[in-house]
Amino acid sequence: MAIVRSESIVLRRRDLRETSLLATFFTRNFGKITGELKGIRADAKKFASKVEIFSLNDIIFYQSSRSSVHLVSHCDEKDNFTALRHDIAKAAAAQLICELVDMLMPPEDANTAVYDWTLEALRHLSTLGHADKLMTVFKIKMLTLSGFKPYLDSCVCCDSKMPDQPRFSMSMGGLLCPRCAGKDPSARAIFRGTIATILHIEKNDLKNNMNLGMNPQIKKELELVLNGFLNFHLGRDLKAQRSINKLDAAGAL
Numbered sequence: 001m002a003i004v005r006s007e008s009i010v011l012r013r014r015d016l017r018e019t020s021l022l023a024t025f026f027t028r029n030f031g032k033i034t035g036e037l038k039g040i041r042a043d044a045k046k047f048a049s050k051v052e053i054f055s056l057n058d059i060i061f062y063q064s065s066r067s068s069v070h071l072v073s074h075c076d077e078k079d080n081f082t083a084l085r086h087d088i089a090k091a092a093a094a095q096l097i098c099e100l101v102d103m104l105m106p107p108e109d110a111n112t113a114v115y116d117w118t119l120e121a122l123r124h125l126s127t128l129g130h131a132d133k134l135m136t137v138f139k140i141k142m143l144t145l146s147g148f149k150p151y152l153d154s155c156v157c158c159d160s161k162m163p164d165q166p167r168f169s170m171s172m173g174g175l176l177c178p179r180c181a182g183k184d185p186s187a188r189a190i191f192r193g194t195i196a197t198i199l200h201i202e203k204n205d206l207k208n209n210m211n212l213g214m215n216p217q218i219k220k221e222l223e224l225v226l227n228g229f230l231n232f233h234l235g236r237d238l239k240a241q242r243s244i245n246k247l248d249a250a251g252a253l
């Protein structure tokens, strides 16, 4: 049983027995792991962190080869992202970031590109905001970095080049040309501008993407396509997205 250390982001947590906590950490060095923090609820000072969702911590844990739950011996908070916790729109976006990483990343498979991207997104949200646009950019980049990228270069079926009246198929994971459209009757028409925006975001860094202008029509379609695509591939809608939609409908965002 090796003792290892890594920087990590708390993706999820739940109480375990009377005094302990079970947390899902996205670690930089070991990918997503589940850790048990014994006694933390009996003695709040036992760990130098409250292990709150989307906080950044240095953790030391005993890497078990027999169990998927590892014993965490130290958890020191590096950044609690306090600014995110005092703003309803930012807190909801940070929760969505954590839920999406949790859903898309397999356990115990290090992916520093996804880790660095997640941390950069949380830092941006905390210091600069723009929660709405950041969520759109985050979803597109996460799909690309985690290998779920929609196929937008040509028809997913016959590979003919960018069709004139493209349709987007959730189930086939990409564009269909008019000749192949019958293969998925539920495929929806999609603006060329929406496709170009996704391709631009896939290729650019956060700073460039946050400066990208999006007209309201494209922004709306992007959300529909991205959320539909994620729901289809994850098998359920994101809880954090439901909360965001409710806040939005209530005019709270």
Ligand SMILES: [Zn+2]
Binding pocket: 155, 156, 157, 158, 159, 160, 176, 177, 178, 179, 180
């Ligand atoms: Zn085709």
